Amino acid sequence: MKENEDLLRTKALQELDIMYTPPEKMFDDITSLAAFICNTPIALISLVDNKNQFFKSHYGLDVDQTPIDQSFCAHAIKNDEDIFIVDDATIDNRFKENPLVLSNPNIVYYAGVTLSNDEGIKIGTLCVIDKSKRALNKDQIKALEHLSNQVMHLLKLRESNIALNSYKEKLDYSYKRSSEFSAMAAHDLKSPINGIKSFIDMLNDKYNNLWDDNDEQYLKFIFENIKRMNKLIIGLLDYSKSDIDTINKEHIDLEKLVKKVFELLTQDLCITNAKLITSSLPTIISSKIAISTLFENLIGNALKFQKEGCSPEVKVTCQESDFKWTLSVEDNGIGIDAEYFDIIFNPFKRLHNQSEFSGSGLGLSTCRKIVEGLKGELKVSSVKNGGTIFVIELPKS
Template sequence: MKTLKNDYEIERVKALMEFDIMDTLPEKIFDDITKIASSICNTPISIINFIDQERQYFKSSLGLTSGPPAPLEYSFCAHAIASPQAHFEVTDARDNPIFASNPLVTGDPNIVFYYGIPLVTTEGFALGSLCVIDHKPGKLSEAQSEALQSLSNQVMFLLDLRKKNKLLVSYQQKLQEYSSNMEAFAAMAAHDLKQPLGSVQAALKIMKVKHEDLWDDTDQTYFKLINNTTRRMNLLINDLLDYAKGGFITKEYESIDVNLLITSIFEELTENNDGEKPEINIAAMPLIKSSRTALTVLLKNIMSNALKYQKKGIRTHLNVKLEKSKSFWTFSVQDNGIGIKTEYLETIFEPFKRLHNQEEFDGSGLGLASCKKIVEKLNGEIWATSELNKGTTVYFTIKQNKL
């Protein structure tokens, strides 16, 4: 039997190709279906096959000892898919004028009884068939026929699942590629901006040293405005770099003295503090194995926020803890600051989301977004609890690793 090259056949083969099932390796789940089909129908042979414009391919075959599938012109299944809405049954091929001289009947595998159910897509295209074969005449009962139909439905369910998984993997790869490209672009852009901005800041310092005694109040105001703007730009660029590098700074693992790390970060953040120096309480912490760079960025961003969002006239106090669960370390940084409304506790981890204007509190809106990105790379979570005017606690978890 030759396959017709009509519009239906072109669309049918196209539909088959979308499932990418031809010439794939054997899979136990399909083999299980042919075993069940053979058992239900009491036949020695059961096959799941797919047919393109030139050949048929056996995805699973039970009871066949011969080599590759026969050419399409001898295929029983090619007849089965010609009527995709119904089963195809041959009770005794030796007495059938179409199949009596077929080499598959007169020789190996000596087909006498054949019953095939087309494997049909939701659009009505028959991709192949689930069939059972015997060496003697036969006929399926209504219960056997219905069971075989149910098994063919399962085959199509598996095909649809494969197709969706393939699309999901493809989307994930594209998303990862897009994300990597955006991260690389952001890192490059931020890096290229730092040099000219550094030149501007250096020029401003020289101008101040040389000419400050000649400036009037208006000149001083303009200079302060320009200086603050460049400082904010530098902060934004540094935060953008941290955010862009968030996916790449979690690969190197080493033993870390967390107490020492937190102390050094706190001293750095409070080195040029105006007014009363903040206090910090660090609970006793063990050595842990993780990415030092990632952990530094995490703690520095969180502690910086804790020090920044404070009430005037109140001495800042931080409380940092590390607790161990079954598989994770849980860090917490608690402050006595202005607090956050409950409805904003998730918003604060989104890029460029700020709850205050620059005049109130300086910042780029990328610090906690970078933290979230890094924590997720470390297979952990990050969240916050807060009470207005009493303070905020930021928690994050990272997976435990053996020292």
């Protein structure tokens, strides 16, 4: 066998990461089917590197590898044809002294279809073996060829799954490190801000009787900016974590969750005249952290973006279909011009200044990241001064 062919084949097998791996049912099903179709006691998926032939699946045979110098498959992959047949190994000069012919499994008949990758490199065979003379008919040979194609499809699929799992592990690790960094950064950023606030509080207590109206106004601006910075840091932390919050799934009673979120937000915003309407919200399976953050942002916006003197009213409903949940959060607030529908989900995009409505500009972008992480879709409809409806479509788990 040519040296460069050995190297190419060995490299191809290394890329597949298949040699000397444990049995897998999807391959065992193929050898079982091949033996049944061809009516042989043995069927193998045989792969050949530069040292051994390894049986990824071995139906009717107890061993999982043999030395390459005993390999029928090594002869098959050198053959110009896609199928290699030995009618009687006991009288074939190439095999009659082979230990696999002289002793267990006492090979007499061999038929192997080569396994080739997309580059045309032959890496092994799907073969059937009998201990007595026989002959496969055209239909059996055709079936063996089809099954060999399926072996290659499975090998490619397996390779893709391994690469995908490896990428997922790296991504999970990256998310974890990112989350840890975000939490650390938020803590480190909040500490000096809290320190500044504490010292200003001390100065205010000490010199309160000396401040004039301008000084009082300056202090008010300082405290408002400190509060805004704290909210921005919390918003950044939520935004950075919104990707990984969608991983862990559990049963969520939406009715209880929405009412709890509404209660906490109205207390935090000191709103006493707000009204919540729900319509028999179901229990769903999803990430509780993600769903909680989603409703905290949407209900929070519904309560905050209100016309002066108006009593906030929030309506949360749900519709169920065969494959998805359709949740909606409707308010009677100031609404959004249609021209802004495409940009309100961008990070830090604000339609109002801080003096009108406070916020970090990260709430809706966090919501979109969460919904996309849950393989869903977030939509908005609104009329200026006529309220807003956010619709969340989530696939059922």
